[in-house]
Amino acid sequence: MQKLYFFFFTFLLSVxxxxxxxxxxxxxxxxxxxxxxxxxETDTDMNSNGFYAQGEYIWSPRSWFGVRPYVGVVITSGEAKVKRAGAPDYKIQTNAALLGAKVRLAAPIPYVAPFIETGFGVSIGSFETFTEEENLKKSGIITHIPLTLGLAIGRKHNYEVKLIYYYQEQVRQVTGAAALGFSFPID
Structure with missing residues (x-):
């Protein structure tokens, strides 16, 4: 697995x-x-972690504005870190494909360009939110609102560091990621 990470980051830095x-x-x-x-949030200090990947087609008519249809996957699961005597085992998980579209507003600053993205999409998969206040288990298609905050960095803004959130109201959870990204031109 370490060789895969080494290869990925070497490729990322060399392109x-x-x-x-x-x-x-x-x-x-x-x-x-x-x-x-x-x-x-409850006093159970509960969250889950896992894997996130996403691909986007980018159409950018202006240097500060872009439209970004996306497809992705997120797989997370976890249980409460603090368990109380007699309390049930609280847990939260998401195993889903993500589809949707976002718009990006960016500040075209040399070397470090901050950006924000939002839009609308659907999550397709299985979801479980079991806390003191919620007992939800769903499979299928639910809607989400994406929100991304990040920085496009480098001489040509070719790398991205970002925090991504998908607000999923129907299952009362926020799924997201801390991610690295890179882009390549297709025109």
């Missing part, structure tokens, strides 16, 4: 590509550490 805030069409690939938390 010279262009990313928004440049104009044009791109493909963006992101991978990271997936997280899921319930809407209502």
């Amino acid at each position: 010279i590509v262009y990313a928004q805030p440049s104009k044009g069409e791109f493909i963006n690939v992101s991978m990271g550490f997936g997280l899921t938390s319930p809407y209502n």
Whole structure:
């Protein structure tokens, strides 16, 4: 597994590509550490972690604005870290494919360009939120609202560091990731 990470980061650092805030069409690939938390934080200190990956097609007509349809996957599971005597085992998990579209607003600053993204999408998979206040278990399609905060970095803004959140109201949880991404032009 360490060799795979080494190869991935070597490739990531050796490719010279262009990313928004440049104009044009791109493909963006992101991978990271997936997280899921319930809407209502309880004294059980509960969250789950796992894997996150996403691919985006980017259409950027302006250096500060882009439209980004996406497809991704998130797999997380976890239980309460603090268990009380007589209390049930609280847990939260998400195993889902993500589909949707976002818009990005970026500040085209040299070397470090902050950005924010939001949009609308659907999560397809299985979801469980079992806390003191919620007992939800669903499979199928649910809606989500994505929100991403990040930095496009590098001389040509070819790398991204970002925090990604998907607000899933129907299962009362927030799924997200701390991720790294890179883009390459297709036009």
